[in-house]
Amino acid sequence: MSDQSSTKTVAFDVVGVSKKYPGVTALDDVSLTGYAGEVLAICGANGAGKSTLARLLAGQEQPTDGSIHIPGWDKPVSGPADAADAGILLMHQEPMIIDDFSVAENVWLRGLSSAGKVRPWGLVPRNRTKATREVLAKVGLQDVSPDRLGRELGPGLRQMLALSRTQVNEHSVLLLDETTASTTEEHFKDVLALVEKERSAGVSVVFVSHRMPEVFSMADRIAVLRNGRLVDVVATRDTTPAEVMTLMIGQAVSAIEAPTTVSAGGAPALTVNALTSGSATDISFSVQPGEVLGIYGLVGSGRSSILRSISGNQSRDSGTVTVSGRVVRAKSPGDAAAQGIAYLTEDRRREGFVKDFTNGENMTLATLKHFSTFGIINRRKENARISELISEYQVKGGPTTYTRTLSGGNQQKVVIAKWLEARPDVVLLDEPTKGIDVGARMNIYQIVRSLADDGKAVVVVTSEAEEALMLCNRILVLKEGRFVGEFTPATSTTDDLIRASLAGETA
Known part of the structure; x- marks a missing residue:
């Protein structure tokens, strides 16, 4: 420097x-x-x-x-x-x-302005195509078509x-x-x-x-x-x-205890067999009760497709999913929750909570039936549980605070509380610490570890090799839709995971 x-x-x-x-x-x-x-x-x-x-x-x-x-x-x-x-x-x-603008129009967005108003799309000059591709290549997007829409x-x-x-x-x-x-x-x-x-x-x-x-x-x-x-x-x-x-x-950060291998002596809590969905192809793995399994891979490797198809957010072409020996065919996240699977999305701001709901409303959204009798919600019972959750997960802001106004870490804790209230056997976490600072991140790690201590089977998708080694008992590395290696924190480094994800090398 x-x-x-x-x-x-x-x-x-x-x-x-x-x-x-x-x-x-x-x-x-x-x-x-x-x-x-x-x-x-x-x-x-x-x-x-x-x-x-x-x-x-x-x-x-x-x-x-x-x-x-x-x-x-x-x-x-x-x-x-x-x-x-x-x-x-x-x-x-x-x-x-801008979702309805092409990649090229998003690149040149300021240049498309006229009198403070963005002109209708389709006005990027043809002679900018080469320049657009050169610009995209400089930020690692050389394989992205300038004509693709932002929403894609x-x-x-x-x-x-x-x-x-x-x-x-x-x-x-x-x-x-x-x-x-x-x-x-x-x-x-x-x-x-x-x-x-x-x-x-x-x-x-x-x-x-x-x-x-x-x-x-x-x-x-x-x-x-x-x-x-x-x-x-x-x-x-x-x-x-x-x-x-x-x-x-304002205080020293205490490291969490290094994860150890979980014995595979008993029946798995989650078994996925020959699953094909989206970018993921012929995926098979199992997770023991009390185990945190990490799935590490690069963008486009199929990481999120695995979790989304298990949880009913995305259809699967083939394969079976069983929870404690029961075949699960979830058609939606709510359906998955009813069958023992909780899923936390990668994009919490767009899919994790309702932006116009308060903390309390978001926290009980997936479990309103627990507070209802013949369709009538017992507000006193619901509010009492919300207060307990606010305290248990250390969420800043009260029950009536809008979740959208919270920091990323507090938003994530609201989303976690919402799904864990469904008392799942299996918890699927897609990039659970994305956009979260170190203090809140350690808090999320402790929550994940406590889930495992309670006997839950936890699957964590992460794009951070260091996080995978710090948090997970076992890590599967995904490349181009297929698993290319299995690692344990005690005998692996971040370089091992990155090398496998890039080249499919396990040694």
Whole structure:
């Protein structure tokens, strides 16, 4: 990483900035400087103020107190248009993709604007086709057709498509607000290459994240926020992930106990035989009671197809699923829950909860019959159980708080509580910690381990090799729809899993 201790060119200067909402102080007297040709990571737990700071820099919100200075821009950044003109480009955690626009139209979205309104689709000039393909290749999307619609892309591809705009919009400051939360390890190398290119070009890159391996692989400095205040700014080379995480949450992070192999002496809780669905082909495996089985693979390997077909979210072409010896033919998630299977989707914001429901309404959504007599809900009984769940899962906000307003970690705990209330024998988790900070992530890990301790069979799909080894008793690696290896944490490394997922090599 570059040493900028001698000559530094200021790219932005945040001076005494505070941001207050009714009853909440999101940022409190924060001063921070970003430099050209530098990657500055901003870390903190959920609710620390990271995204608020990014939105202020991007002109999407205005500070309550203090000021933000951009060299060469002699007035406040009063809105997104000002930010763009001042050379600030913001990439959101939730990729800004228009579903009904083609990939090419999404790439050139700003260039399609006229008088502040996006022109009808179909107006990307034909002579931009070659340029579009070149742009897509720079972010690892060389195999994606420019004519595909945005809605046809999964979360990882949508995020990389959004990042392609860095190649077609001029900027001097690039804000990456949790943009790697939806990407997987094979796409992270494309993000890393993009960031290195930006740094070399003299761009000031601000990387908002809580994923320590990514922070330490790209950042020159790390600014840590906690409860809206700037705790410290440290040089990456002078600190460690453990020290940064301690700054983030105010206490040392205790490691969870390493998983061990679960004996296969008894009858499996879940058996999948010759399942074919979506991208997954001829999949067979079993899970013991009390076992956490990991399924690791790259985007397009068929990971999610396996869980979605088991849980009734997706039809299967062939194969059987049995739970404790009973054949399960689920036609919907509710049907699966009634037969002992709970499924937590990868995309919690679109499929995990009802955005216009409160925490209480979402938590009991799958189990209303437990509180009903002849179709009439006993609200006192329901509210009592909701209060217990709020406490048990440590969900911030009360029963009447809208789930959509919570942090990612708290939203995930609401979704987990909803499905575990159905008392399943088998729990399927698709990317359970995506977009969740380190504190909440450890909380989710503890919940998963407690499920296994209670005798549940747990299947975790993850795109993070490190997470698979930390959380799972056994890991199956998927490549192009088929299993290519089986690993145990005691004898395996992240390189073993990644190598198998890329080349099908198990040694």
